[in-house]
Amino acid sequence: MFDIQEIRSQFTILNREVNGKPLVYLDNAATSQKPDSVLKVWNDYYTELNANVHRGIHTLSQLATEEMELSRRKIQKFINAKHDFEVIFTKGTTEGLNLIAYILTQKLKKDDEIIISYLEHHSNIVPWQLLCERTGAKLRVIPIDENGILQLNYLDEFLSEKTKVVSVNQVSNALGIVNPIEEIIAKTRKNSEAYIVIDGAQSAPHFEIDVQKMDCDFFVFSGHKMYAPMGTGILYGKQEILEELPPFHGGGEMIATCSFDGTTYAGLPFKYEAGTPNVGGNIALGAAVDFIEKTGRQNIQNHENALLEYAQRKLLELENIKIYGEKANRTGVVSFNLEGVGISSDVGMILDKMGIAVRTGHHCTQPIMSFFNIAGTVRASFAVYNTFEEIDKLVEGVKKAQKMLS
The missing domain is CATH 3.90.1150.10 (Aspartate Aminotransferase, domain 1)
Known part of the structure; x- marks a missing residue:
């Protein structure tokens, strides 16, 4: 049974006042508030488990690793990824989109084309503009009508053998418009071999996500918009694509072997998780998934x-x-x-x-x-x-x- 007062009781911040008035928080597309259960998990990590992951044989490191990998499996189920190693921890949607645009650099050449839409957040525009600057590719933009609805007849016109990437959001952050992702993906698959990237920052908090059914190549979202701490996010990518493409950042954790003669890279997901991760935040992201599933x-x-x-x-x-x-x-x-x-x-x-x-x-x-x-x-x-x-x-x-x- 849906009990709004019971749900609100889980968010301590909703009890506060602003300018002498009870808080009415209607800025959730920017960031959601966090339930006490998520904050407790985040706090428990730093007060009981604080250690780096995947690198230590001592108890705290082992426990922290187990908790973060459990969170990865929760997120795998949450988006119905085929494998848990297709789930890459990031700082958020923006980093995920920049990561994808960077690792696709070698796949594009002069006069190739990237398709986005008028409804995109700047984080799904600028990384592709930068990719165009690096490669000489061209950006094509699906227009909207007076209601903000994508005019998909232009997508039909744009798609060709030159199309290498189609990247669109599932829900517009500015207008809340739900885009016909299934239709966009079907058209793209029929008329090109382009990589399909879906910005799920505004959809993951609101309805069910199934990346296998969707058949996208990449799906990105942020934790802080779905009741998790800031600085957390997910990049999903199909196994065969992530294995083929190069790393994004270099450093610790993402190597298999490293010498001055050369470096070989770790397998998924660690190939794309260089350096110390946001362990507490990543564990708390799993707790946010628990909250959503329970609700x-x-x-x-x-x-x-x-x-x-x-x-x-x-x-x-x-x-x-x-x-x-x-x-x-x-x-x-x-x-x-x-x-x-x-x-x-x-x-x-x-x-x-x-x-x-x-x-x-x-x-x-x-x-x-x-x-x-x-x-x-x-x-x-x-x-x-x-x-x-x-x-x-x-x-x-x-x-x-x-x-x-x-």
Whole structure:
């Protein structure tokens, strides 16, 4: 049974006040709050297990290694990877995307093409631009319509033997739009031999992920958006691809043998995990998976979709509200502006005085803002612990902002 008060009781931070008001935290697309169970696991590592992993024969090192590898197996199951060694620990989505773009350098040449979309976060734009600079490849961008929906007829036109990478997000961080990943992958497989990269930063927290069914080559996401500590993330890659491609960083842990005559590399996953990892964070990421599984992914999805529907309906009852992507299939995010009234940051500051945390600005998606000819939006984004009462407070705050800024 889904009990919102029981869920909220697991997040101590939700009891605090901001500016003398109860905290209403609606900035989950930037980072989620962490349940006490995750914080306890993180703290327990540093107070009871603190040791480096994979390198020591002493008890603490062995125990820390066991816990981190258990977390890897939890994540393998969470995304339904075929093997646990296809799960690579990273610092987050941005590092994962940069890693992929770097190791694919040798696979591209002048005039090859990389396809992304207008809905991408800067972290799924800039690494590919850098790859184009290194190789002479060209970037092609799937456009959107006035609802923020990808125009996939352009993907049909773009795909060719020149296409070497297709990289798109599953959910837009700025608008919450759920992209038709299955269709994109099917079109790509039919018309090219491109590597398929999926940015799952905004999908992994909200609904079930099955990388085998999806048939992507790479899938990346961040821990801190799904109730885990910052500085954690996952790169999934198919075994045969990761084994073929070169390492990203060089150093300890990623070698099999090292001499001044040359170095051979360790097997997966260690080939891509150079140096001391974020052991405590990686273990806590497994605890975050436990929290999600215990709560129920379908429960999370149902509750967040109900919050989104309610928030959009209540906001649209106000005058002069523009919701971006209103008619698109969305999850977890309502992104809006008060038409003819101030700027998004003005609205955000007024809401903050009422204890309501939202995100304002371009959300690291300047191409989207340019498309809509705006500087930014007010973005309210939801997690499993948010309530309908908090939506009501948001709406009252928006009404106040309208009066103050008109």
